[in-house]
Amino acid sequence: MLNSIISNPITLPELLACLLCAMVLGVFTSLVFLYKSRHSAGFLLTLAMLPMAVAVVILLVNGNIGTGVAVAGAFALVRFRSVPGTAEEIAAIFISMALGLALGMGYIGIAVVFFLLSSAFKLMLTAVNFGKSPQTVKHLKITIPENFNYEGLFDDVFEKYTTQAHLETIRTTNMGTLFELKYNVVLRGKSVPKDFIDELRTRNGNLNIVIGDFTDKEML
Numbered sequence: 224m225l226n227s228i229i230s231n232p233i234t235l236p237e238l239l240a241c242l243l244c245a246m247v248l249g250v251f252t253s254l255v256f257l258y259k260s261r262h263s264a265g266f267l268l269t270l271a272m273l274p275m276a277v278a279v280v281i282l283l284v285n286g287n288i289g290t291g292v293a294v295a296g297a298f299a300l301v302r303f304r305s306v307p308g309t310a311e312e313i314a315a316i317f318i319s320m321a322l323g324l325a326l327g328m329g330y331i332g333i334a335v336v337f338f339l340l341s342s343a344f345k346l347m348l349t350a351v352n353f354g355k356s357p358q359t360v361k362h363l364k365i366t367i368p369e370n371f372n373y374e375g376l377f378d379d380v381f382e383k384y385t386t387q388a389h390l391e392t393i394r395t396t397n398m399g400t401l402f403e404l405k406y407n408v409v410l411r412g413k414s415v416p417k418d419f420i421d422e423l424r425t426r427n428g429n430l431n432i433v434i435g436d437f438t439d440k441e442m443l
Contacts, residue, residue: 225330225332225333225336226330226332227328227329227330228240228241228329228331229241229282229328229329233282237329238282240331241278241282241326241327241329241331242275242278242279242326244326244331244334244335245274245275245277245278245322245323245326245334246271246274246275248274248322248326248334248335248338249270249271249272249273249274249275249319249322250271251338251342252270252271252274252315252318252319252322252338252342253267253268253270253271255342255345255346256270256311256312256315256345258345258346258349259349259350260311260349262312266312270315270316270319273316273319273320273323274319274320274322274323274326275323276323277319277320277322277323277324277326277327278323278324278326278327279327280323280327281323281324281326281327281328282327318341321337322334322337322338325337359409359410359412359413359414360407360408360409360410361407361408361409361410361415361434361435361436362405362406362407362408362433362434362435362436363388363405363406363407363408363432363433363434364403364404364405364406364431364432364433364434365377365403365404365406365423365427365430365431365432366396366401366402366403366404366427366430366431366432367401367402367404367426367427367428367430368400368401368402368428368430369395369399369400369401369402371402371427371428373393373402373404376426376427377423377426380419380422380423380426381406381408383419383422384410384411384416384418384419384422385408385409385410385411386409386410386411387407387408387409388406388407388408388409389406389407389408390404390405390406391405391406391407392404392405393405401430408434415434420432420434
């Protein structure tokens with residue numbers, strides 16, 4: 224069951240078996256990483272097709288060590304996405320590539336076992352919210368006029384609505400007429416209270432206030 228089905232030379236039934244299995248496992252891998260996660264349609268499509276593409280490349284260089292080394296170097300230079308992905312997306316790409324490598328060498332049994340174990344492990348970790356903080360941690364960006372003294376300006380508001388507030392950066396905007404303060408805050412509850420925003424607005428002259436998760440690119 225765990226032995227390679229590839230003979231030398233490869234036959235059409237062996238080729239079809241490897242590619243069909245790559246298609247099926249690729250689609251199921253996409254569905255697994257879609258569970259409780261948000262990914263673009265293009266990424267999920269790539270994830271579904273990647274095992275088949277890698278399998279074909281490995282099948283073409285099977286038995287040729289020199290060509291295999293050259294292809295491995297080429298894969299190291301390929302950027303699968305034009306925009307840097309999250310750590311979860313990078314892990315998904317590595318898993319799809321591993322499936323393609325196993326199937327390209329004819330090890331269908333190993334590919335299936337690896338898929339089942341990795342998928343079960345990923346779903347289990349996702350279900351228990353592994354690695355996620357039990358606290359509600361947010362980025363907070365507050366704009367104030369340049370004539371305001373930002374030191375201690377919001378301390379009493381933070382004490383009321385947060386358990387922790389840390390000033391990360393200060394920068395000037397709008398030709399130096401405004402200060403932009405960026406905080407990391409830990410809220411007392413699981414949501415952002417409207418009263419919290421309202422009290423901040425009364426202190427900053429009703430200028431812009433932005434609050435969001437650590438994954439929000441707008442806050443970076």
